[in-house]
Amino acid sequence: MAYNPFFDFTAGLAKTMKVPVGTKADIVKHIKTVESTLKIERENNHWERNGYSTVSDEVLCEIAEEHNTWVIWFYNRLEAWAEKPPKPFEKMTKKDFKYYLPALVRVIVPPERWTRDYYRKRMEVLYEVMRSRECEGITFDEKALTTKQASQVINLFSEFLDVHDLRLAVPKDCDYLASLSEGEYEWCERCGAITYEHSLECRKHGCPLKKEHAEEER
Secondary structure, rough: OOOOOOOOOOOOOOOOEEEOOOOHHHHHHHHHHHHOOOOOOOOOOOOOOOOOOOOOOOHHHHHHHHHHHHHHHHHHHHHHHHHOOOEEEEEHHHHHHHHHHHOOOOOOOHHHOOOOHHHHHHHHHHHHHHHHOOEEEEEOOOOOOOOHHHHHHHHHHHHHHHOOOEEEEEOOOOOOOOOOOOOOOOOOOOEEEEEHHHOOOOOOOOHHHHHHHHHOOO
């Protein structure tokens, strides 16, 4: 897999840029919110890695998801504004960017602190990448895995990471992850993971779920 480093190797802003009016205030507001919520302090123009021990798993995962999405958004917008300056605009200087730079890193949440929703989001990103669909700056350097292969990889990870018992899998004839515990698919001894709708149209001879649902409809 290949990872877009985004701002990892950025030393600063090459020159003053034109950005939409209000952008700088929004950036400062976002950064201050993340720093205050996660109790992050700046040390030698870098964010101190503090382990986030003072916040709950829920808050950490929520802020990490919001911030990491924002970092990618900001990176893409800078490229767009450089190519086509907006109107009306305000000027983002090298000094402005120097303040932003320490925060232009992604917040990493250790697996043992992943919430139910965060685990699912991480697995959905992994699934998209394995299917050769770029996601969060991650691309797959090999031939796309089939839905069945990708589902098996997710299943391997689940043994170590699925502490919330989501039981993610790719239902038959689908191309997305679904959760058994959330009732998004059923398990068939003949067909494996399958949605209710697909089970009604299953062509596999003697499908027990199709027979069961047909009896329920009577």
